[in-house]
Amino acid sequence: xxxxxxxxxxxxxxxxxxxxxxxxxxxxxVVAVDRAxxxxxxxxxxxxxxxxxxxxxxQFLFNDWRYLENGQPNGEFDLNKPxxxxxxxxxxxxNFGCGSxxxxxxxxxxxxxxxxxxxxxxxxxxxxxxxxxxxIFRNNCVxxxxxxxxxSEPEVDxxxxxxxxxxxxxxxxxxxxxxxxxxxxxxxxxxxxxxPGVKDYxxxxxxxxxxxxEKEAAITAFEQQHDVQLAPA
Amino acid sequence: xxxxxxxxxxxxxVVTELADGWTLLFIDRQLVHExxxxxxxxxxxxxxxxxxxxxxxxxxxxxxxxxxxxxxIRDPVSKAQVEALRKNCKEFGIRLFDxxxxxxxxxxxxxxxxxxxxxxxxxxxxxxxxxxxxxxxALAHGIGTSEVEHVLATQTLxxxxxxxxxxxxxxxxxxxxxxxxxxxxxxxxxGTAGGTGCVLEFTGAAVRALSMEARMTICNMAIEAGARAxxxxxxxxxxxxxxxxxxxxxxxxAALEQAIAGWKTLATDPDATFDRTLTxxxxxxxxxxxxxxxxxxxxxxxGVVPQLDQxxxxxxxxxxxxxxxxxxxxxxxxxxxxxxTVFIGSCTNGRIEDLREAAAVFRGRQVAAGLRALIVPGxxxxxxxxxxxxxDKVFTAAGCEWRYAGCSMCLAMNPDQLRPxxxxxxxxxxxxxxxxxxxxxxxxxxPAMAAAAAIAGHxxxxxxx
Numbered sequence: 081x082x083x084x085x086x087x088x089x090x091x092x093x094x095x096x097x098x099x100x101x102x103x104x105x106x107x108x109x110v111v112a113v114d115r116a117x118x119x120x121x122x123x124x125x126x127x128x129x130x131x132x133x134x135x136x137x138x139q140f141l142f143n144d145w146r147y148l149e150n151g152q153p154n155g156e157f158d159l160n161k162p163x164x165x166x167x168x169x170x171x172x173x174x175n176f177g178c179g180s181x182x183x184x185x186x187x188x189x190x191x192x193x194x195x196x197x198x199x200x201x202x203x204x205x206x207x208x209x210x211x212x213x214x215x216i217f218r219n220n221c222v223x224x225x226x227x228x229x230x231x232s233e234p235e236v237d238x239x240x241x242x243x244x245x246x247x248x249x250x251x252x253x254x255x256x257x258x259x260x261x262x263x264x265x266x267x268x269x270x271x272x273x274x275x276p277g278v279k280d281y282x283x284x285x286x287x288x289x290x291x292x293x294e295k296e297a298a299i300t301a302f303e304q305q306h307d308v309q310l311a312p313a
Numbered sequence: 314x315x316x317x318x319x320x321x322x323x324x325x326x327v328v329t330e331l332a333d334g335w336t337l338l339f340i341d342r343q344l345v346h347e348x349x350x351x352x353x354x355x356x357x358x359x360x361x362x363x364x365x366x367x368x369x370x371x372x373x374x375x376x377x378x379x380x381x382x383x384x385x386i387r388d389p390v391s392k393a394q395v396e397a398l399r400k401n402c403k404e405f406g407i408r409l410f411d412x413x414x415x416x417x418x419x420x421x422x423x424x425x426x427x428x429x430x431x432x433x434x435x436x437x438x439x440x441x442x443x444x445x446x447x448x449x450x451a452l453a454h455g456i457g458t459s460e461v462e463h464v465l466a467t468q469t470l471x472x473x474x475x476x477x478x479x480x481x482x483x484x485x486x487x488x489x490x491x492x493x494x495x496x497x498x499x500x501x502x503x504g505t506a507g508g509t510g511c512v513l514e515f516t517g518a519a520v521r522a523l524s525m526e527a528r529m530t531i532c533n534m535a536i537e538a539g540a541r542a543x544x545x546x547x548x549x550x551x552x553x554x555x556x557x558x559x560x561x562x563x564x565x566x567a568a569l570e571q572a573i574a575g576w577k578t579l580a581t582d583p584d585a586t587f588d589r590t591l592t593x594x595x596x597x598x599x600x601x602x603x604x605x606x607x608x609x610x611x612x613x614x615x616g617v618v619p620q621l622d623q624x625x626x627x628x629x630x631x632x633x634x635x636x637x638x639x640x641x642x643x644x645x646x647x648x649x650x651x652x653x654t655v656f657i658g659s660c661t662n663g664r665i666e667d668l669r670e671a672a673a674v675f676r677g678r679q680v681a682a683g684l685r686a687l688i689v690p691g692x693x694x695x696x697x698x699x700x701x702x703x704x705d706k707v708f709t710a711a712g713c714e715w716r717y718a719g720c721s722m723c724l725a726m727n728p729d730q731l732r733p734x735x736x737x738x739x740x741x742x743x744x745x746x747x748x749x750x751x752x753x754x755x756x757x758x759x760p761a762m763a764a765a766a767a768i769a770g771h772x773x774x775x776x777x778x
Binding site: 115178 | 325326328329331332333334335337339341342348349351352355360362368369376377388390391393394397428431433434439440441443454455456457458459460462463466467468469471473504505506507509510536539541561562563564565568572589607627628630631634724725726743745746747748751
């Protein structure tokens, strides 16, 4: 077994604040990982959760699939193929990001360079939709300026088809217009839905805590009338 | 307007409404562990912010701690993370249940047993299994590290209300069938995304008959069904649990009486409506065993590994990949699956009742030759109680390893890990690829099923064994 690589990385000693990049229009290469239920253990295995900084996680994204036993890149894994070098948009199947609440998974996604993850919602009986992303993961993405983009299963199937036929295809995500345009032959556009609060947040790249602290008066007023039920231990 | 338990807890914690249907929600308790907190404390330091309510914040060490000898952490990276939490708690004035204290343990075991977890409260932790606390009728869920920082700084969370999903467990459980089987069955039915966007409320006669500890096992795995939170309406069982024993953070005396009167108003109104409902018949429920790499890949112990295209909610390619990883083939009987390791513990099944259940099976028997059985209590209190009852002697006489408290092999961040290809029956919550160690194969079961499998060397039907 090779020694854990992260011990050698000076970047793990960084303690830079999580500044959020506003998200407006983004163009980049699209890469596919054709699996459903991609869990946070797959996104970043637990041995990398011991880092106490907020940086240096990108190199461990999909660690167990991306690297061979000897630590060399697995050439069979699409992220390692030349056509997808520098990809910034990832497409996968439903229930992406299930499992642990570890934000390290999103740090890995973001620090690898991905700005958009696409997964399909599923139509259920009675008109219900099962979201394409696990709740906590999606929430964590918002906090890190990563757009989780949901389309229908047939639409995501189309994207997988185009990537297979035209590896290295790029796409443009226009958040204000809520469109994804796949620059293949021919070009295809998809309209997507997004929570208006999340959209606003991403567009402006807001600092959550500062925003909430603007509600100081409301918090204080609430605290004065609320019983937290804590025994004085 | 008729309200659900979720509606009631929600409305009692609204600080103010925000734009676009978002709400600022007050948080009564934040639980903290070493893995998901260091970056949050760093964020506070960089912005010059304080912890708004250190007295509502409780920290423990669980994910990294060794369970063989807790005085020495050999892994320098683990040690740094443990040291970081100690430093952060000291700097920000937060209570830490440190190694060597009688309170230390897995965060979701510690909260309830110390009386930190109470009905009607809102509880968060940077850990998806925070859903566990919902067994008390507390709105509890996992959050990411950015949100941990947000709660530390503001004692609030920005949230949008979830949909409600009632799961009614009808009828009565047969002997040897447990709440672990109830929740695994649910995940098999609705899938690991079936509860996404929802808060689950577990109701029905079978739930009412469960102890608090058994209820915690169900709520613990709500997240495995995709739900951020699982809830059970508080009742006499809940109140008795809180009133009994040494729970230093729970109200006592007249304050407790008054609190109970308030908790009694929390129950979902009889005619309240839910966005979705499902009923599961417990009379017919058999012990459950997972065979794949997702908790929804589960079947009865009397069943077989399914054919590739016969698994509800999973495509052929997913099942094929899962079986390749697990080294199983369709048609194989579950009871023919042989094991190398058995792990009993975790926030799912590491409480005293779980250990009693396992000990009843191990008593006077021997672990199968060549099989490794690890028993890891969920907390120092659970460990002390088990030892007071002599359960540790039962385990060690049977050939099991008896350990200190921690998360241990549930997620294998400490030295307790599976080697590639090793197969484990685990009382934990996730059978993901690599979860218990790279290449390790996990089958999720309840404690008695795990103990019986340790003795037989393969899965057995605990009802007829």
